[in-house]
Amino acid sequence: MSEWIIPEKNRVVRHGWIELAGHWTIALSGLLLLLSGMFELPMAARYKITAIPGFGWSGDFIISLYIHYVASVVFIAAAFFHLAYHGLLRDRGLLPRKGDLKASIDVIKTFFGIGKEPPFDKYLPEQRLAYLGTAVIIGVLVLTGLIKTYKNVYAPDLSHAVVFWATMLHNLFFVLFILVFVGHIGAILLKPNRPMVRGIFTGRVRLDYAKHRHPLWLAGIEPPAQPPEKAPEAVEAPTTGYTAEASPGEDAIATAMITEEGTVKDVAAPAKEPENEGKNP
Numbered sequence: 615m616s617e618w619i620i621p622e623k624n625r626v627v628r629h630g631w632i633e634l635a636g637h638w639t640i641a642l643s644g645l646l647l648l649l650s651g652m653f654e655l656p657m658a659a660r661y662k663i664t665a666i667p668g669f670g671w672s673g674d675f676i677i678s679l680y681i682h683y684v685a686s687v688v689f690i691a692a693a694f695f696h697l698a699y700h701g702l703l704r705d706r707g708l709l710p711r712k713g714d715l716k717a718s719i720d721v722i723k724t725f726f727g728i729g730k731e732p733p734f735d736k737y738l739p740e741q742r743l744a745y746l747g748t749a750v751i752i753g754v755l756v757l758t759g760l761i762k763t764y765k766n767v768y769a770p771d772l773s774h775a776v777v778f779w780a781t782m783l784h785n786l787f788f789v790l791f792i793l794v795f796v797g798h799i800g801a802i803l804l805k806p807n808r809p810m811v812r813g814i815f816t817g818r819v820r821l822d823y824a825k826h827r828h829p830l831w832l833a834g835i836e837p838p839a840q841p842p843e844k845a846p847e848a849v850e851a852p853t854t855g856y857t858a859e860a861s862p863g864e865d866a867i868a869t870a871m872i873t874e875e876g877t878v879k880d881v882a883a884p885a886k887e888p889e890n891e892g893k894n895p
Contacts, residue, residue, distance in 0.1 A: 628810075643692060648788075683763070693756075731806075734827055734829075754784075
C-alpha cells in the first residue's frame, strides 16, 4: 500500500498500482459476469442484443456459460488476492467502525444542505458499510455459484432441494450485485465525490481536496514537523590582550599576545644593541 504526498503537483497518492490493478480486475471481471449471467437467460435475441457488433455470441447459452465460468475464476482469484494483500499489510481502513451508520445518514443529509460534513479518514463511513455489504453479496454468489458448477460438471443428480435453493439465492444476490454496482457508479458521480474519480484511474487525488475532506487520513501520512535547528551559541572572546615580554639583556624579545579571536600569536621583537657596541676596547 503506497501513500505519499506530492506537494509540488498538488497531489496525494491514494492507491498504489497493485491496488489499482486489483480493483480493475474485480470490476471488469464482475461486469463480464453480469453480462454473461444475463445472456444465459433468453433475453439477448429477444432484445436484439445479438445484432450489436461484437455481441453475436450473447444469444448462445453455452458460450455465455463458458464465459461466465472463466470470468468467475478471474473474479474469485482477484477477490482472494485483495483479502490476502490487505490482510498481510494489516490495512483495516475499509472495515466498518462504530458509529458508521449514523455518520452515513449525516453525510447523506449534507447532500440536501442539512448539516455539515465531519472530517473524514481515507474512506467515507458509507464506503465502509458498502464494502461489508458487497463482501456478503459476493460471498453468497461465490458459494452458490460453486454449488451450481459442481452440479453441472460433477454431480448432475445432486439433490433437487440443494440445487433449487442455490439457484434462487444466486439469482437473488445477482440482482443485489447489480444494484450495488449501479449504486457504486452513482455515488462516485455525486458532486462532493467527483474529485475521487481521478483516483480510480491514476491512484492520485488533489491535495487541496484531501486537506478539505479527508484531513484525518492526510494527517496519518504527513511527516511530523521537525523543530527548527538552534544556531550554535557564540563564544565571547576576551577583549583585552596579555603581553609577556622577555627580560632585558636577551638577544630577542618574544611577545605573546592573545588576540580578540582567542588565538595566541608569537611576535619577535627586534634585538637590543649591545651596550659596548661602538666603544673601543
